[in-house]
Amino acid sequence: MTLPSPALPLPVRWVPAAAARPAMSAFWWHWVASTDSLTARLVSAGQGRRFRVRVLRQGVGYPSVDEATALGLPLRRYAWLREVALCLDNTPWVVARSVAPLTQLHGQRLERLGERSLGSWLFQQADLRRGPIEVSRHAPRFVVASGLWGRRSCFYHAGMSLLVQEYFLTSMADALEGPSR
Numbered sequence: 001m002t003l004p005s006p007a008l009p010l011p012v013r014w015v016p017a018a019a020a021r022p023a024m025s026a027f028w029w030h031w032v033a034s035t036d037s038l039t040a041r042l043v044s045a046g047q048g049r050r051f052r053v054r055v056l057r058q059g060v061g062y063p064s065v066d067e068a069t070a071l072g073l074p075l076r077r078y079a080w081l082r083e084v085a086l087c088l089d090n091t092p093w094v095v096a097r098s099v100a101p102l103t104q105l106h107g108q109r110l111e112r113l114g115e116r117s118l119g120s121w122l123f124q125q126a127d128l129r130r131g132p133i134e135v136s137r138h139a140p141r142f143v144v145a146s147g148l149w150g151r152r153s154c155f156y157h158a159g160m161s162l163l164v165q166e167y168f169l170t171s172m173a174d175a176l177e178g179p180s181r
């Protein structure tokens with residue numbers, strides 16, 4: 001019998017936010033279920049700490065199976081991928097990975113964002129729609145730091161869909177004196 005290679009990542013299991021709520025403190029529910037800009041919320045919660053988007057990785061690649069499924073994209077189709085750490089005073093509070101099918105970009109040069117927040121651009125788009133928020137307790141592959149809750153949702157703008165996954169780190173709970181769940 002051949003065992004699956006340990007190098008193959010397990011797919012991350014996502015559930016609707018409401019299904020995760022009983023296991024979540026009110027503190028984290030407030031962060032996880034919010035549908036406005038996380039960037040804006042972090043700036044405000046930072047209380048004068050300097051907010052910075054640190055780009056960890058950006059470019060063209062293949063989405064994972066669960067990412068492709070969330071976007072309704074056939075497997076092995078190229079996408080634009082962006083992984084960032086959202087930092088306050090240089091401490092990462094959230095890590096995020098965004099995935100957009102290449103064929104839907106219609107000339108949008110998202111790499112030009114650089115260290116500007118994707119959220120601050122997205123939330124300026126008048127036609128922006130956001131799909132339902134899903135939650136996971138399992139750290140996705142792109143997260144190396146220890147985290148508490150992950151969430152994801154798709155944004156839709158000008159014929160483009162963009163899956164945004166955000167993982168809240170223990171450093172954020174520590175800084176805000178929030179609970180660990």
Ligand SMILES: C=C(O[C@@H]1C=C(C(=O)O)C=C[C@H]1O)C(=O)O
Pocket residue numbers: 036037038039040053082083084086094096097098116117118119120122164166
């Ligand atoms: C979607 C938002 O944008 C945030 C900023 C990101 C970036 O710059 O890559 C990625 C995900 C989000 O955490 C938001 O602010 O709500």
